[in-house]
Amino acid sequence: xxxxxxxxGGPRRFGxxxxxxxxxxxxxxxxxxxxxxxxxxxxVGEEIGARTRIVSFExxxxxxxxxxAALHQELSGFMRAALVxxxxxxxxxxxxVELRFRLGAxx
Numbered sequence: 001x002x003x004x005x006x007x008x009g010g011p012r013r014f015g016x017x018x019x020x021x022x023x024x025x026x027x028x029x030x031x032x033x034x035x036x037x038x039x040x041x042x043x044v045g046e047e048i049g050a051r052t053r054i055v056s057f058e059x060x061x062x063x064x065x066x067x068x069a070a071l072h073q074e075l076s077g078f079m080r081a082a083l084v085x086x087x088x089x090x091x092x093x094x095x096x097v098e099l100r101f102r103l104g105a106x107x
Contacts, residue, residue, distance in 0.1 A: 033057060035092025043086045060097035065104030076101040
């Protein structure tokens, strides 16, 4: 057995154990989600930010819940491409490739 792959139950390097724990607890995704929420609020501003919330982020696709139909129409139609571009330029939004919107309750 090589030095880099200890036997099951044997000693392991602290960095390996910590990395495994962080992946298991999904700290990277939680941190990425927080940065994405910050980027969203920065891009759309306080007023729209208060009427929307990010409900999922997978494979570059964000799903945003919107509180009313008029805002939903505006975001999903007229503003979608510009929002994607602005998010890609904001810290935390670099991985965004698509925005999806759905009607929902007050955030």
